[in-house]
Amino acid sequence: MTEKGRIVKMVSQDQEEFEVEYGVATMSTLIANVLQDVSEETTTVPIPNVNAQVLAKVIEYCRYHYEAKRIDQSEEDIERWNKDFMKVDNKTLFNILIAASFLDIADLLDLGCKTVAGMIKDKSVEQIRELFCIEGDFTEEQEAKMREENNWGSEMSQENNAAQ
Amino acid sequence: MKREVVIIDADDEAEIRRRRRSSRKRPRATTEIASRLLSTENSSVQVETGSSVSNKLARLEVQRTAEVPSIDDLSDDLLVQIFQHLGGLLELMRVLPVCKRWLRVGGDPRLWSTLSFYNYEHVSDAALRSILANGQALRRLKSLSLAKCHRISEETVRLIPKSPCVNSLESIDLSWCSGASSRSVPIFSRCPGLKEVKLSYCWKVHGRALKCLALRCPRLEVLDINCCTNVRDSHIIAFAEHCRNLRYLNIANARSVSDRAICRLAEHCKNLEVLDLSWCSKITDVSLNAIAANLPKLRELRLNETQVSNLGLCQVVKSCKQLEELHLARCPIGVFAAASIALHCRTNLKILNLACCEAIPDRAVVAILSCCISLRSLDVSTLPCRRIGNIVESFSGQTIVYY
Numbered sequence: 001m002t003e004k005g006r007i008v009k010m011v012s013q014d015q016e017e018f019e020v021e022y023g024v025a026t027m028s029t030l031i032a033n034v035l036q037d038v039s040e041e042t043t044t045v046p047i048p049n050v051n052a053q054v055l056a057k058v059i060e061y062c063r064y065h066y067e068a069k070r071i072d073q074s075e076e077d078i079e080r081w082n083k084d085f086m087k088v089d090n091k092t093l094f095n096i097l098i099a100a101s102f103l104d105i106a107d108l109l110d111l112g113c114k115t116v117a118g119m120i121k122d123k124s125v126e127q128i129r130e131l132f133c134i135e136g137d138f139t140e141e142q143e144a145k146m147r148e149e150n151n152w153g154s155e156m157s158q159e160n161n162a163a164q
Numbered sequence: 165m166k167r168e169v170v171i172i173d174a175d176d177e178a179e180i181r182r183r184r185r186s187s188r189k190r191p192r193a194t195t196e197i198a199s200r201l202l203s204t205e206n207s208s209v210q211v212e213t214g215s216s217v218s219n220k221l222a223r224l225e226v227q228r229t230a231e232v233p234s235i236d237d238l239s240d241d242l243l244v245q246i247f248q249h250l251g252g253l254l255e256l257m258r259v260l261p262v263c264k265r266w267l268r269v270g271g272d273p274r275l276w277s278t279l280s281f282y283n284y285e286h287v288s289d290a291a292l293r294s295i296l297a298n299g300q301a302l303r304r305l306k307s308l309s310l311a312k313c314h315r316i317s318e319e320t321v322r323l324i325p326k327s328p329c330v331n332s333l334e335s336i337d338l339s340w341c342s343g344a345s346s347r348s349v350p351i352f353s354r355c356p357g358l359k360e361v362k363l364s365y366c367w368k369v370h371g372r373a374l375k376c377l378a379l380r381c382p383r384l385e386v387l388d389i390n391c392c393t394n395v396r397d398s399h400i401i402a403f404a405e406h407c408r409n410l411r412y413l414n415i416a417n418a419r420s421v422s423d424r425a426i427c428r429l430a431e432h433c434k435n436l437e438v439l440d441l442s443w444c445s446k447i448t449d450v451s452l453n454a455i456a457a458n459l460p461k462l463r464e465l466r467l468n469e470t471q472v473s474n475l476g477l478c479q480v481v482k483s484c485k486q487l488e489e490l491h492l493a494r495c496p497i498g499v500f501a502a503a504s505i506a507l508h509c510r511t512n513l514k515i516l517n518l519a520c521c522e523a524i525p526d527r528a529v530v531a532i533l534s535c536c537i538s539l540r541s542l543d544v545s546t547l548p549c550r551r552i553g554n555i556v557e558s559f560s561g562q563t564i565v566y567y
Contacts, residue, residue, distance in 0.1 A: 090234070090235075094237060097242055098237070098239075098242070101239070101242055113245045113249050116246045117248075117249035117250050125258075125259065125261050125262050128259060129262055129263075132235040134235065134262055134263050136262070136263055137263050137264050147261070
């Protein structure tokens with residue numbers, strides 16, 4: 001059985017089926033491992049904890065990168081595409097992260113983590129809480145203490161800003 | 165509520181229980197959605213078949229996953245991976261006070277392998293101490309850079325090799341750091357895995373304090389003691405005899421180091437790739453002969469203002485085929501040395517510094533330019549009356565010439 005032309009059926013949590021070429025599907029290390037010992041022409045792989053909307057997004061990513069590799073797409077183009085791909089709301093972003101981690105797609109996981117890290121960077125604690133709807137669960141004394149300990153960091157960034 | 169209406173057979177009931185149990189962890193959204201679902205559809209959902217139940221459950225599940233995800237739903241592991249992309253420990257420490265969970269996850273030792281105060285050189289002594297007090301997290305610290313941190317006391321630097329990172333530390337950079345001294349540096353010999361020590365411009369560190377490192381850190385590969393005070397032959401010989409893995413050695417400005425030490429060094433440390441002997445004014449061709457005979461892997465050699473001459477240099481360029489960078493500013497070399505460079509460094513040499521080598525004539529410079537095809541940078545500045553402007557233009561390629 002050649003790997004070319006082989007189709008993998010991925011079934012989302014909500015029973016939607018996605019037909020994907022073998023090379024695209026096996027960008028997920030999990031699926032690659034599952035398919036290792038199977039030789040049928042079409043294999044159905046249930047993905048029990050990823051819903052259709054997110055799975056579609058993940059497959060979109062895999063398909064693009066599979067193609068990009070095949071036709072030797074330039075780094076800048078890929079970078080640009082990745083950036084556009086990650087322009088989603090927080091919910092979808094976290095869903096993609098969880099899916100990428102479950103399906104073990106290292107590059108997508110990396111991209112997602114980088115995106116979230118980019119959102120966190122250069123923001124104050126209050127801004128981060130607001131952005132992700134996180135409740136600060138420290139007592140006031142703890143907050144004050146941590147602010148003091150971390151003071152030198154903000155001191156520096158202010159100085160840097162002033163220097164610029 | 166008519167929640168029970170939809171349950172038909174025992175299998176489904178078990179399934180629903182299982183799902184309920186698993187969804188209990190996220191009670192807010194599930195109950196909310198479930199009740200919304202029931203309130204809008206319960207009129208039509210009086211009796212259903214097993215398959216539609218599972219469909220409904222699936223739908224419920226979909227809505228749950230579509231509605232709930234927030235950063236709180238990411239596993240600790242994912243959060244660690246996000247933190248790893250923040251660009252450094254100091255950026256990480258800035259965001260940890262967001263909530264208790266972040267603070268806890270941020271203590272993961274995977275995040276604590278490198279601590280660098282690059283861009284945060286104003287760090288106060290007290291702040292560094294409070295970081296060092298974070299025992300558990302420091303357990304896996306491999307690399308610590310306090311380069312140019314000028315508010316750090318000797319006492320605080322002494323605390324570093326006494327913190328839990330002592331067994332994991334592989335690299336320490338104290339260049340220009342105010343806390344590096346003959347009292348603090350020798351304590352790093354407690355770190356058995358130390359591979360990299362950078363003490364550039366640590367005036368307060370004396371040669372005899374370094375000997376301790378030589379004797380107790382046999383794995384050293386990178387050592388920079390540029391401008392340390394009173395570095396003598398015996399100290400260099402101690403490193404040569406005990407640290408056979410040295411790849412990078414910078415002993416620039418060690419004015420009392422002589423050929424005797426360099427000969428021993430070349431005999432013992434055959435893996436040396438980078439050697440900086442600039443301003444070691446006692447160095448002569450004797451050292452160069454030893455280097456030529458023993459160091460085939462040498463990539464970078466700096467001999468600015470030493471006493472090396474044509475003959476020694478000729479030996480080096482003949483034997484060290486890997487040489488990419490050669491610095492010979494203010495060395496008493498002449499046309500013979502330049503011709504040897506042009507002859508033997510044709511393919512690999514990338515950077516050549518001949519500043520103030522007054523005995524090298526224009527035609528030798530032109531010969532080097534035309535022979536050394538990889539040359540990226542050539543410094544022939546402050547030479548008397550160079551008249552090679554128009555010649556240089558014809559070698560426009562990648563080569564940059566200062567004159």
